[in-house]
Amino acid sequence: xxxxxxxxxxxxxYEVLRQIIAESPTSRQELAAATGLSLATVATLVxxxxxxxxxTEVGFEDSAGGRPRGxxxxxxxxxxxxxxxIAETYVHVELFDLGLNVLARAEEDVRAGESLPGQVVxxxxxxxxxxxxxxxxxxxxxxxxxxxxxxxxxxATGISEYAPNWDWHEVPLLDLLTxxxxxxxxxxxxxxxxxxxxxxxxxxxxxxxxxxxxxxxxVGAGLVLGGGLHRGVSNSAGExxxxxxxxxxxxxxxxNQGCVEAYVGARxxxxxxxxxxxxxxxxxxxxxxxxxxxxARGVAEGDPVACRTVHETARYLGAGVADLVxxxxxxxxxxxxxxxxxxxxxxxxxxxxxxxxxxLPRPLAATEIVLSPIPTxxxxxxxxxxxxxxxxxxxxxxxxKRASPGASPGASPVRTRTATPPA
Numbered sequence: 172x173x174x175x176x177x178x179x180x181x182x183x184x185y186e187v188l189r190q191i192i193a194e195s196p197t198s199r200q201e202l203a204a205a206t207g208l209s210l211a212t213v214a215t216l217v218x219x220x221x222x223x224x225x226x227t228e229v230g231f232e233d234s235a236g237g238r239p240r241g242x243x244x245x246x247x248x249x250x251x252x253x254x255x256x257i258a259e260t261y262v263h264v265e266l267f268d269l270g271l272n273v274l275a276r277a278e279e280d281v282r283a284g285e286s287l288p289g290q291v292v293x294x295x296x297x298x299x300x301x302x303x304x305x306x307x308x309x310x311x312x313x314x315x316x317x318x319x320x321x322x323x324x325x326x327a328t329g330i331s332e333y334a335p336n337w338d339w340h341e342v343p344l345l346d347l348l349t350x351x352x353x354x355x356x357x358x359x360x361x362x363x364x365x366x367x368x369x370x371x372x373x374x375x376x377x378x379x380x381x382x383x384x385x386x387x388x389x390v391g392a393g394l395v396l397g398g399g400l401h402r403g404v405s406n407s408a409g410e411x412x413x414x415x416x417x418x419x420x421x422x423x424x425x426x427n428q429g430c431v432e433a434y435v436g437a438r439x440x441x442x443x444x445x446x447x448x449x450x451x452x453x454x455x456x457x458x459x460x461x462x463x464x465x466x467a468r469g470v471a472e473g474d475p476v477a478c479r480t481v482h483e484t485a486r487y488l489g490a491g492v493a494d495l496v497x498x499x500x501x502x503x504x505x506x507x508x509x510x511x512x513x514x515x516x517x518x519x520x521x522x523x524x525x526x527x528x529x530x531l532p533r534p535l536a537a538t539e540i541v542l543s544p545i546p547t548x549x550x551x552x553x554x555x556x557x558x559x560x561x562x563x564x565x566x567x568x569x570x571x572k573r574a575s576p577g578a579s580p581g582a583s584p585v586r587t588r589t590a591t592p593p594a
Contacts, residue, residue: 183208185560187216188225188245189371192270195244196229217243224249225269245270251308252558253316253354254551255295256361258509259336259388260459262291264298265551266306269559271372273547275305283457286337288347296351314562315355317554319364320344321389323407329358335413335425336389357554357561361385362409364553365507365543366393366400371556373505373545380501383543384411384492386510388459390432392495412436416491434487437463437510444480451476463513470517481514482521489525496530496538507543508550515542 174182183206190205191197199217203210220226220243227246231239247270256263259281266275279294299316322334329345345358366375366383375381375395383393390412394401401408412432413425420429421442433439437459444454444462453469453476455461469477492504506519523540530538543549 181560181564183212184216184219184563187213188220188559188563189556191220191226191243192245193371193376195270196242197244198232198240198242200240247272250314250562251306251312252314252555252562253299253302254364254548254553254555254558255299255316255318256364256548256550256554257291257295257318257320258361258550259286259321262294262298263548263551264295264302265548265555266302266308267552267555271552271555274308275302277301277305288331288339288342288344291337292344292347292351295348299352299354310353313354315357315558316352317357317359317364317557317559317561318344318348319359319361319550319554321361323405323410324358324360326357326359326406329356331358335423355558355561355565357557359554359557360391360406360409361387361389361508361550361553362391362393363400363402363406364393364551364557365549366395366409366553367556368545368549368553369393369505369507369543370395370400372552373543373549374541375503375505378502380499381503381505382495382499382501383505383507384495384511385508386435386488386506387508388437390436394499395501396499411491411495414491414494416487431487431491435484435491439487440466440480440484440510443483444476447479447483448476453477453480460509463510467513467515467517470514478517481517484514485518485521486525488518489522490529492522492540493526493529493535496526496534500534501538504538504540505543506541507545511542 186206187202190202199210199213203213224246226243229242229244231241233239247268249269252267254265261281262279264277265273268274277298279298281291281294320331321336323332325332329343331339331342331344333340345356348356362385365385369375369381369383378395379398381395385391392409392411394409413430415429416431416434417429421433422428423430423433441454441462444451453462453465466477466480470481495504519542526540527535545552
C-alpha cells in the first residue's frame with residue numbers, strides 16, 4: 172500500500188518522539204542528526220509535540236561558538252499508555268507514562284479450558300481496569316491500549332485470524348474488546364511488539380538488522396530489517412516457529428509436523444524432558460510454567476536430567492537460530508519471552524555453541540546472540556508503543572481537533588464504542 176503524506180508525517184512525528192523518549196533531554200539539532208530529518212522539519216514536529224504537551228522545554232545547553240541550544244524532554248505526565256500481552260497461559264497488562272515508565276501492573280491466569288474468546292476478553296478487561304485503578308489516573312489521560320495476541324493478526328480489521336494454540340479462526344477480537352474497554356484500541360502480534368521493544372529500549376537499540384526470537388508457549392521471530400519493523404505483505408512475517416525442523420517429526424498445534432515450535436516451545440521442551448526421563452519429578456504435565464521453572468532450578472543445582480533437557484532444547488534452537496542468521500544476516504539475535512528469561516544464561520551458552528556449529532562463518536561472525544535485557548514485559552512495552560503511534564496518528568488537524576481514525580504505519584485503526592469500521 173502506498174503511503175500518503177499523512178502517513179509519512181505520522182511516521183516522522185513518531186520517530187522524533189521516540190528519540191526524545193530515548194535521549195531526554197535532547198536538542199532539535201541532535202534530533203535532526205538522529206532521525207535524518209531536516210532541522211526545519213524537526214522544529215515543526217517538536218512544536219506539534221509541545222502543543223500536545225507530550226514533551227516540554229527544559230532549558231538550554233551551550234554550543235561551540237553559537238547560540239545556546241534549546242533542550243526538550245518527554246513530558247511523562249502528559250498521558251498514559253497501556254500495553255496488553257495476551258499469551259496462551261496468562262494475560263499481563265502494564266500501564267506506562269509517556270516516558271514509557273511502568274506505573275502499574277496486573278496479571279490474570281488463563282487456565283486450561285479458559286481460552287474461548289469471551290473468557291480471554293474478560294481477563295483483559297479486568298486487568299486493564301486494575302492498572303487504571305492502581306495508577307489512580309483519570310480515564311481521559313489514557314491515550315490508547317495496545318493489545319498483543321498470539322498468532323496471525325489482521326491489524327486493519329482487528330481480527331485474530333488464526334491462533335493455533337487456541338484453535339481460534341477469524342475471531343473479531345477488537346470488536347469484542349470494544350464492548351468492555353472504552354479507550355482507543357490497537358491490535359497486533361507479540362513478534363512485532365517484542366521487536367519494537369528491543370529496537371526502542373533493548374538489545375537491538377541502534378541496530379539496523381535484528382531478529383528477536385520469542386520463546387514461550389508459542390515461538391516466532393520478530394524482524395527488524397533496514398532499521399524498521401518488517402511485517403510482510405499480510406502482517407505475517409516472522410512465523411519461524413512454524414517452519415519445518417524435522418521432516419515427519421512431532422505433531423504441532425498448527426496441524427503440521429516437525430515445526431520448530433514443537434521442539435523449543437514450552438510444550439516442546441516438556442516433550443524433550445518426557446522423552447529423556449518420563450518419570451522425572453521436574454515434569455508437571457499440566458503446568459508449563461512449573462515445568463520450565465523446575466528445569467531452571469535443576470540446571471542451577473546441576474541436576475543431570477535438567478541439564479540434558481536444556482542441552483537437547485538448545486541443539487534444536489541453535490539449528491533454528493542458525494537458519495535465521497544465514498537468512499537475514501542480522502547484527503544481533505535476541506532471545507526473549509518467558510521461557511528464555513527462565514532458562515537464562517545456561518540456555519544462552521548452549522544456543523551460542525549450537526549456532527556456531529550450524530551457521531555459515533561469515534554471517535555468524537557479524538552476529539551477537541544475547542538475552543533480552545528489558546526488565547519489564549517486552550510485549551507490553553512494544554504494545555504500548557503501538558498505542559502511542561496510534562495516538563500520534565490522530566494528531567494533525569488545526570485548532571486542537573483530532574483527525575479521523577485510520578491505519579498508521581505501525582498500529583491498527585483506533586476502535587472505540589462509537590468508531591466506524593474501516594472501509
